[in-house]
Amino acid sequence: MSNALHRDVAIIGGGLVGSSAALALRRMDFSVVLLDKGFCGAQASGVNYGGVRRQGRPAEQIALSQRAHAIWPRLKGLIGIDGEFVRSGHLKLARTEAEMASLEAYAGRVADLGLDLELIGGNQLRGRFPWIAGDVMGASLCAGDGHANPRLVSAAFADAARRAGVDVLEQTRVSHVEKALEGFCLSAGSNTEIKARFVINSAGAWAGPFAEAFGEPVPLHAIYPSMIVTEPLDVFMSVNIGAEGGGIYARQVERGNCIVGGMRGEPLAEPDFSRPTGSGAVTIMNRAAALFPALRHAYAIRSWSGTEGEMADRNPVIGFSRTTPNLIHAFGFSGAGFQIAPGVGEVLAELVRDGESRTPIQAFAIDRFARTTQDSRADNGPEPKKREAAQ
C-alpha cells in the first residue's frame, strides 16, 4: 500500500530549522509535509549545547539573529512550552590581552546592531562574577542572550507543526528527489511518494547530497561537538559562559546541572550517531573544574555528542537554489544554529510565500562557494580558534 501526498511544500529534515519553517508555513496556510529519517529534533537540533546567543556571531548574521531573538520569549504561545528559555545573559571571557582586544574589536564592529554589549574589565569581573576563577582578563556581556533546552524546544516545534496540520513523517528517509514539470517528486520511507511545489533542504549534516543532486556541491562536512553534564548542584552560574578563542562553554540549568562543552567527538560505526572521545571528555571536565571552583568536586554524569553540518566558511547556506526554481536550502549552521533557527524558519516561509525575505540573507547564498570550492576535511580535534563553535 503506497502512500501518496500532494503538498505545497516538502521539507527534508525535521530539525529546528525544518520544524520552525513547517510551522511558519502552515500558519500562512500552505500545506506542508515535514520528513525526517529519524525523530524530529533528535540530531544536532536536539542534542546541542543549548546556547541562545547573538554575541560572537559575524555581523552578517546579526539581522537574522535579532529576528530570532524576538521569537524566543514567545515560545510558550508559539509551541506550547517555554523550552526552559532564560534570558540569563551571555558572558564571553577573554583569557589574554589579545582576546580582550578581540572582544573590544567585535563590540566595535557590531556597535550599531543592537546587541548592547558591555565590556567588563578583570577587577570588575571578579566582583560581579566571583564564581569564575583563573586568569581572566575581562569579558563581554550580552545581557539579552541566554540559553534553553534543545531537547524540548526542537521536538516541540515539530509537535506544534503537527498540531497545526503539517504532515510530520518521522522514520521516513527521503531517498530520492527530482524536479518535475510542476514542482518536485520525492520518494521517502518504504512507500511514500510526494509531489510538492517547493522543497526545503534543511537536512543538516545530511544536506550535502540533496544540494549536489541539483548540481550544487557544497563544502559541508560533519562535526561532532561534544558536551558533558554534571550532577545537579547548587545554582551558582548566573550567565551562559563562552570564551573568546573557544575551548569552553558552560551553562547551568534551573535544576542545577551544569552543561559544559568545548571539544569534539567521533562518529560511530553507525554514522548517524557519534560519541565524545574519552580524552575529549576529560579535557572538557578539567577546563570546567579549573574555571569554576564550584565544579572542582562535582561529578560528570553523562557526556554526549551530536552530528552537525559545518561549512568551510562557518556561515550557513540559506536561500534559493541557483540551479532549480522553488528549491530552497537551509543548512550548514556550523555549530551555531540553535538560536537563529526559529528566525530562519520564518525567513524560509517568506521565501516560499513572497520569493524573498525581509531579513537580509545574501551572505548565505549557496553560490558563494562556486569559485572557491574546498575539499571537505575530517575534523575531530579541539574546537577551532577564533570563532566560538557551539551556540
Add this chain to the structure above:
Amino acid sequence: MSDATRPLIVGAGPAGIRAAQILVSSGIRPAVIDEAPSGGGQIYRQRLVADERSAKDLYGSEAAKATALHGTFAGIRDRIDYYPETLVWNLRDKAADAVTGHRTRRIPFSHLILATGATDRVLPFPGWTLPGVFTLGGSQIALKSQGCAIGEEVVFLGSGPLLYLVAWQYVKAGANVAAVLDTSQFSAKLHLLRGLFAQPSVVLRGFRYAAELMARGVAVRFGVQPVRIDGATRVEGVVWRERDVEHRLACDAIGYGFSLRSETQLADLAGCRFVFDARDRAWRPERDGAGRTTMPGVYIAGDGAGIAGADAAELAGERAGLALLEDVGLSVDHVRIGVLERKLASISKFRDVLEAAFPFPQAWANGISDDVTLCRCEEIAIGAVRDAVRDQGVFELNRLKALTRVGMGRCQGRMCGNAAVEVLAAACGQSPDAVGRLRAQPPIKPIPLGVMAEEETA
C-alpha cells in the same frame, strides 16, 4: 606473542577470575580491572575489614566455591596487572579509559573480556525511594562486606532466588527478619521440581533456605502484591495484598528486587550487537556459546552476558578465556571445552525453571499508579511515560529519555531502565523488545570533573 596479546578483563567476579586464570595458565598476562577493593564479585564479595566471621558465615553453602575463587585470584595475583577500585568509564578503539580515585588512565588492549556482572532489577512501587529501602543485592553487600544489617526489623520483598538467599543469610547472621514476601505464587515453586534433575543441589538448597526461614518463625508469604511502603521520613512498615486482603507489617528496612539485570553498557560502548533475551526481558550482547560477541576480540561472560548465576559465570569465564586462546592460535583442551559447554547448557535450561518459579510480575506495568517515582535520579514519575506516549506519540526508549529525562541522570538508566521499558511497552500496547534500548554514553558511572589524566601505560 605476549607483546601482541594484551587482554583486558573487566570485572573480578567468578567470570573474570576464571578467565584470568585460563589466560595466565597459557603464559598471557592480562590486565584485570575491578570496581571493588578485592576480588570475588558481588556474590563472593570480601569483607572491607577483617572480622571474626568465617567463610562459612559469609558465604554459607557456597563457602568452598568462594574460598577456591579467592585462592585462585591470590595465586595469579603476580601474573596479572590488577587494578582494584577502578572503573572502566569509557571504551573505544581497543583502549579503555579507567579511573582510580581521581586519576584516569588509558589502557590499550588487544582483546577484551567483559565480566561486568549484574545488579538488581528494580520495579518501583509506592514508597520505594524512602530511606531504609535497599535492593536485595545492596542488603547482601551490607552484610557481607560491612558486617551490618540494613535494619532492626527487616522485610525482604520481591522475587527471584536472591530473595530467599539474602533472607536466609540475614537470619544466619542473627538479624531479625520480619517477613519474606514473595510476589510469585507458591504453586509456581512447583516448577522447581522439574529442575531437580538438572541442578538438584541448587533446588534443594533453595528449599532448605525457605524451610529454615519458616522453622525460625519468619513469615514467608506467596502471591504478594506490594501496595506501598509506609513511612513519613523513612521506612515504618509495608503494606501488601494477598488474595484481595490487605496486610500490614511494621518494619524499619526493606530489601527488595525482582531478579537481576545485566550490566551491559561497556559491551554497548565496545560496539557489540545486542539481541533481546525474552527470558531476561532485556537486551543483552549477542554471543556465541563460547562468549564471543559480534566484535572481533571482544568476549563476554557471566551475568553481564545474560543472567545465569555464579556457577555459570565461573564456567563461562573459563570458556571465554579458552575462546580467546583459540582465537590467537594457542592450543586448548577440547575435552574441557566440551565439559564447560555441556554444563553451561544444563544451567541455561535450569534458568527456564527458575523463571517459571519466580516469574516476572507481568501485571506490574499496567497496575502501577501515575504518581509513583520511576526515575529517582531525575525525579520523573510513572505518569510522565504514559503522558509522553499519549501526547507526543513516543514509542521508543531513547526518544522517551530525550523528552522526559527518564534514564538521563546519575544512574544512566541502570536502575530505572528496565521499569521504563515495561511501562513504555505497556502504554504502547507492545512487548518490551519493541521499544528499543538505551544507547550507552560514557561515563558509564559518574566520574569527578577534577579527574587527572595519566600518560598511557606502555
